[in-house]
Amino acid sequence: MALDIQINKPAPIPLKSEIAVYNQETELAETIKLLEAEKPVLITAYYSNGLVLLKALKTHLKKKFPNKSFQEQRAYRAEYHTLSNRVLAEIQDHKLIVKKAPEIGWFKKLYPELSNFLFPFPQIQGLNSSWQWYENGISIPVLRNKIHPYYGTYFPTRFDHLELFDKWLKRYEGAKKNAIDIGFGSGILSLQLVQHGFQKVFGTDINPNAIVGLTEFMGNTKLSRKIELEYTSLFGNFKKQTELIVFNPPWLPETQDSDGIDAAIYYNEELFPDFFEAAKKHLLPEGKVILLFSNLAHITNETKAHPIETELLKEGRFKLDRCYKKRVQTASEKTKRDQHWRDSEEVELWVLSHK
Incomplete structure (x- = not known):
């Protein structure tokens, strides 16, 4: 591109x-x-x-x-x-x-x-x-090779949600012609999809550094022909329906004092409604929507509302196939923040399909 x-x-x-x-x-x-x-x-x-x-x-x-x-x-x-x-x-x-x-x-x-x-x-x-x-690369447990994240590109420092997704991919028996990765960041989910046999992955991101970084990382390798990127929000110019939509959204609601410090983990009130509305149009009849989320906002008293639960209860576009949960590993003893709430933190993998 x-x-x-x-x-x-x-x-x-x-x-x-x-x-x-x-x-x-x-x-x-x-x-x-x-x-x-x-x-x-x-x-x-x-x-x-x-x-x-x-x-x-x-x-x-x-x-x-x-x-x-x-x-x-x-x-x-x-x-x-x-x-x-x-x-x-x-x-x-x-x-x-x-x-x-x-x-x-x-x-x-x-x-x-x-x-x-x-x-x-x-x-x-x-x-x-x-x-x-x-320069040195970062080892990600679910990937065969290191990633080399470009400046200003989000990459995870904990991997519980990636391991949850990897286990789900191993059990997935649906078609693997193509998938869409919304907000691909450093490209880990896209790389997981290719690693598990998807022929084509379309990735979008609103961060230009993510586009530049993953494009540079792939170079002229086979990956560059399997992963197609677009600098845009949500589904961009992708018009075809697909069998799998993957989204690892921010996990905390935006507040008045939110700024660029933690931009990668805060979502505004329009993000989830806009995503689900567009996902409904882009998902094949037998397709699946996968969302990687967390109970972080709930246990830190940021909000009691859960955007995925809200969608399922009120909008009637999707039904829940299953929600997998995994307890997050205890924070490192070296951290200086008081993270007592980590003891009850869980990552979630939501599997949705058309209602």
């Missing part, structure tokens, strides 16, 4: 003539006050100085946000996001100029036309992690 699309990437910041600096001799408390006063701060000397400042900022904010409830965790992350992105570092010739900084290939790949600019330090951390994942 032609890739005449603009990818999402952090906006570089022009060099500033006057800006406060932070190094190992600077007072941390005074620097944090500058950040709270909406003043940018430039990291100088060593890369580690940026890490020290961000650690101090987290300690400062934890006194303000106890971080006990899911809502407090979200408020803490939002405030940290705002303040930490005022911490800047300088890029010159696609490299960080501070000492002992990591090599990050994204600077050259994403900003080939720029040579000297500033960049928020948390974004630098994100680019660094992303580059390591992209």
Whole structure:
């Protein structure tokens, strides 16, 4: 496919003539006050100085946000996001100029036309992690080969729902001519479908980075002939009916303070009604709709409503064949968030057919 699309990437910041600096001799408390006063701060000397400042900022904010409830965790992350992105570092010739900084290939790949600019330090951390994942690849238990997620593309860090889908695919006895993967992200579900014998998979996503990343990953291999991608929402220009529609939607409802920090896991109120309306038209008479979901919103008191249950009870378009559930593995002991609610979290695989 032609890739005449603009990818999402952090906006570089022009060099500033006057800006406060932070190094190992600077007072941390005074620097944090500058950040709270909406003043940018430039990291100088060593890369580690940026890490020290961000650690101090987290300690400062934890006194303000106890971080006990899911809502407090979200408020803490939002405030940290705002303040930490005022911490800047300088890029010159696609490299960080501070000492002992990591090599990050994204600077050259994403900003080939720029040579000297500033960049928020948390974004630098994100680019660094992303580059390591992209370069080294990530092993996914349900796939034979590693994936190499492109910058700004969602990929899972837990695999319970993927394992649930893989078990279902092993039992699936229907036709395997084609399938549609809505919001394919890093392409894992599409790759699972091909791995289990589907001849053709049509994938859509509203994230241009997902399109660019999976297209680059497939290259000119056989996968590029089995998986066809479109930069669009829901079903896009795909007009044919299909035997299988797969959708792994966001798991939490959008709120007033939702923003780009967790965009991959929040859904607006139109998403599910629009999906089910379109799915009804695109599904063959004997076809199946597969939705991968979670009880996360319910156990964190975000909402009592379940969008799939609402569809089945009120709209009359689909019937439930079966709902498979799997208890989510306990959060890592290394996590610093209070995640007591993880003990009751389950992932869900819903199998629907025409009513």
